[in-house]
Amino acid sequence: MILKNLLLKAFYLLVFLFSGLYIIIYLHKKVLAHMQSRRGPLQTGFHGTLQIFSQILKSLLNWPKLFTSLQDLSNNIGVMISLTFAILAFLLIPLTEDIFLMNIEMSLPLCLSFIMISNVGAFLSIRKVKLNSNKMADLLDRISTVLIFSISLFISSMGPIIVSSSFNLFEIVRAQSIFYNILYQPLSFIVFLLSCSLLWQRLPLDVPLKDTYFNTDYLSTQTGLNYLISTISEYINIISLLILGTLLYLGGWNGPKILHPLIWTIIKTFILQVILLFLYTIIPRIRGFRKKINLSLAFLCLLSFLNLLIVIFLVLYLKPIL
Amino acid sequence: MKGIFRSLITVIRNTFKRSVTVLYPHDKIMVPYNSRGSIQLVVDPDTRKILCDGCGQCEKACPLKLISIEVDINNKELKSFCIDISRCMFCGFCEEACKKNALKMSFNYELTENDLSALEYDIEKLTKHARPKLRKFWKI
Numbered sequence A: 001m002i003l004k005n006l007l008l009k010a011f012y013l014l015v016f017l018f019s020g021l022y023i024i025i026y027l028h029k030k031v032l033a034h035m036q037s038r039r040g041p042l043q044t045g046f047h048g049t050l051q052i053f054s055q056i057l058k059s060l061l062n063w064p065k066l067f068t069s070l071q072d073l074s075n076n077i078g079v080m081i082s083l084t085f086a087i088l089a090f091l092l093i094p095l096t097e098d099i100f101l102m103n104i105e106m107s108l109p110l111c112l113s114f115i116m117i118s119n120v121g122a123f124l125s126i127r128k129v130k131l132n133s134n135k136m137a138d139l140l141d142r143i144s145t146v147l148i149f150s151i152s153l154f155i156s157s158m159g160p161i162i163v164s165s166s167f168n169l170f171e172i173v174r175a176q177s178i179f180y181n182i183l184y185q186p187l188s189f190i191v192f193l194l195s196c197s198l199l200w201q202r203l204p205l206d207v208p209l210k211d212t213y214f215n216t217d218y219l220s221t222q223t224g225l226n227y228l229i230s231t232i233s234e235y236i237n238i239i240s241l242l243i244l245g246t247l248l249y250l251g252g253w254n255g256p257k258i259l260h261p262l263i264w265t266i267i268k269t270f271i272l273q274v275i276l277l278f279l280y281t282i283i284p285r286i287r288g289f290r291k292k293i294n295l296s297l298a299f300l301c302l303l304s305f306l307n308l309l310i311v312i313f314l315v316l317y318l319k320p321i322l
Numbered sequence B: 001m002k003g004i005f006r007s008l009i010t011v012i013r014n015t016f017k018r019s020v021t022v023l024y025p026h027d028k029i030m031v032p033y034n035s036r037g038s039i040q041l042v043v044d045p046d047t048r049k050i051l052c053d054g055c056g057q058c059e060k061a062c063p064l065k066l067i068s069i070e071v072d073i074n075n076k077e078l079k080s081f082c083i084d085i086s087r088c089m090f091c092g093f094c095e096e097a098c099k100k101n102a103l104k105m106s107f108n109y110e111l112t113e114n115d116l117s118a119l120e121y122d123i124e125k126l127t128k129h130a131r132p133k134l135r136k137f138w139k140i
Helices: A002-035 A051-060 A063-071 A073-091 A107-121 A134-156 A158-164 A169-174 A186-199 A217-221 A224-249 A261-282 A289-318 B002-016 B057-061 B093-097 B133-138
Strands: B039-041 B067-072 B077-084 B103-105
Touching: A002 A051, A002 A073, A002 A224, A002 A261, A002 B002, A051 A224, A073 A107, A073 A224, A107 A134, A107 A169, A107 A186, A107 A224, A134 A158, A134 A186, A134 A289, A158 A169, A158 A289, A169 A224, A186 A224, A186 A261, A186 A289, A224 A261, A261 B002, B057 B067, B057 B093, B093 B103
Parallel strands: none
Antiparallel strands: B039 B103, B067 B077
16 A cells, blocks of 8 residues: 555656656747747647657667767766756655655755755766866866855755744745745745756856856767756756745645645746746856856855845744734 | 846747747748849740840850850741859849840749759740749649
């Protein structure tokens, strides 16, 4: 009975993951194209709906490339790390009160750290690395930027944690049954989204490498299955960060009981994604390592500390009255 | 902040507007009125005969000397009219030189072929536009 229940939950999660992947990749291809007054995919299927499957098939059927890439393990390690940690982070996130796989006390910080590891892992392709090579420098640059932005990310997520007085995602959502966190913590919400944009590699912090580069290293050098896995892990990270955003600030599965709680989470994540798509196109790209440090340490950390002060004041003086 | 709001407005406008780019083989952009494509021989719609009498003015006017005309001296009729479109620069001098208005620059810009020799147009290709399509369909 327990096994059957677990399998059902896993099935639900997989269906959610794959459908979410499909919808988000299609949104990123089609809606972003229309925002930039392009047309996006049109050829395969109705308005390019089957484009994603064709691309997956194309990279899967790239057999000669696959075998050569399997031969040197060092190139595969980074990709596998990024995928496994992305899936682990997704499995820690509950979708509703019933649909979840793991209920760990420290689920929020664990989830965030897994996403960070998977983000760094994609750059770990250590093939033909010399001491003064570019790839090593890229890896170090990536690690440093992720660490810098992790400070603001963790401090901003301290707001909801203080309100619910727990690191558990269930408790954080249960604490929002009356007031959603976004109502009195908009600052922390903004900081969370901006520092997440580094982790999901979209604008305004999409370029993790040198200023002269226009795309990430592992997407331009890898082919076949490696490319597919690295892009899919990137999109899984986007989904898990979006759901985390809804759980922390938009009340998760809380909502009027007209609809199923799972549908509420889906609607909220979809709305968040659409808002973020607008943000990608509007905010200009932030370039340069020093500018990134300034943004993180001087601006985002300051905002999140301000938010923390407000939250502590509310918890100490207003919560007893309510 | 002002710039960001302005860009937000343009992005929202773009999403609901028709996109600038087109999917080429299926949709085509309207060609400007003054544009010049490949050359074509004008055919009289009533008599269905080519207006050109082979005076050779266009042959002289062509700066690259791409046009070659042969005329039957006895009947004073056009025997052959050849032009190498692969080297043509669409200057339109031949159209200007023609006194009978028998030459015309069309709007056809899709001139790719697999073979270079296919780009040497003869009378048949130059009067392709005037050929009745229905006859071709029913093979009459």
